[in-house]
Amino acid sequence: MHGAGNDYVYVDCFDQTVPSNLPELARRISHRRFGVGADGLILVRPSEQADAWMHMFNADGSESEMCGNGIRCVAKLVQDRGYAKASPLTIESGGQVYTIQTQCDDDGKVCQVTVDMGKPILQPERIPTLIPGDPHVVDVQVEIDGRHFPVTCVSMGNPHCVVFVDHADDEWVLKIGPQLENDPRFPKRVNVEFVEVLSPTEVRQRTWERGSGETWACGTGASAVCVAGVLTGRTERTILNHLLGGDLTLRWDEDSDHVFMTGGAAEVFRGTW
Numbered sequence: 580m581h582g583a584g585n586d587y588v589y590v591d592c593f594d595q596t597v598p599s600n601l602p603e604l605a606r607r608i609s610h611r612r613f614g615v616g617a618d619g620l621i622l623v624r625p626s627e628q629a630d631a632w633m634h635m636f637n638a639d640g641s642e643s644e645m646c647g648n649g650i651r652c653v654a655k656l657v658q659d660r661g662y663a664k665a666s667p668l669t670i671e672s673g674g675q676v677y678t679i680q681t682q683c684d685d686d687g688k689v690c691q692v693t694v695d696m697g698k699p700i701l702q703p704e705r706i707p708t709l710i711p712g713d714p715h716v717v718d719v720q721v722e723i724d725g726r727h728f729p730v731t732c733v734s735m736g737n738p739h740c741v742v743f744v745d746h747a748d749d750e751w752v753l754k755i756g757p758q759l760e761n762d763p764r765f766p767k768r769v770n771v772e773f774v775e776v777l778s779p780t781e782v783r784q785r786t787w788e789r790g791s792g793e794t795w796a797c798g799t800g801a802s803a804v805c806v807a808g809v810l811t812g813r814t815e816r817t818i819l820n821h822l823l824g825g826d827l828t829l830r831w832d833e834d835s836d837h838v839f840m841t842g843g844a845a846e847v848f849r850g851t852w
């Protein structure tokens with residue numbers, strides 16, 4: 580399945596078991612030449628506190644707390660297969676329970692999903708980042724490879740570093756992206772978003788993901804970008820975000836402090852591994 584071109588292999592663990600070495604399985608199945616090919620592996624498992632538990636692995640076998648594009652696809656899988664009856668659904672990930680509204684196409688299959696992504700986390704030690712914030716890391720100058728530029732750090736359950744740039748070119752994404760991901764100032768590594776502001780309500784994002792490299796979209800990243808745009812005065816609270824594989828709409832609600840993400844979810848094929 581994919582959400583805005585961010586593709587994962589999903590395993591329905593309501594009706595089967597999986598091998599015990601999950602990082603190894605994630606690496607093998609995600610490989611684009613020797614495996615199925617994916618940005619990672621997502622297990623859809625029964626949960627005690629929600630309709631399902633999203634258990635997510637990056638292509639390098641590392642585990643993540645949250646995946647915005649993934650959770651929309653999990654909602655689709657769970658509703659389309661009848662494991663949960665109707666919208667709103669609840670999905671657990673990284674110990675949090677997320678509430679999700681779905682919309683169906685004419686065939687009654689879920690096609691559009693809105694996720695309550697919760698409150699952004701801005702305290703540097705909870706992101707985590709060692710970059711000093713006053714009190715938050717908002718447009719703080721860093722230096723990588725002789726380049727000086729401002730970064731804004733946000734956790735949406737997982738860590739993000741947002742960099743606003745004039746042109747989100749390969750030099751930024753493929754060269755600076757991996758260096759930021761592995762910079763010691765991010766003790767748990769970090770997902771990186773390079774963002775062009777097109778207008779106060781529209782941006783273009785390219786993504787370098789922790790553990791998966793460049794991906795065609797990142798839902799938690801797009802949510803972090805929405806928050807970073809408001810914090811730095813670049814954008815309004817509702818934005819349309821153009822990612823390589825599709826568009827997402829984000830809204831950071833002033834009253835609740837919650838971010839709401841809306842986008843598609845699609846099944847591509849089913850198979851046997």
Ligand SMILES: N[C@H](CCC[C@H](N)C(=O)O)C(=O)O
Pocket residue numbers: 585637642643644645646647648649737738770788789790791794796797798799800
């Ligand atoms: N693509 C995902 C995020 C995966 C994050 C993962 N790379 C991490 O290590 O946190 C999304 O749509 O939110």
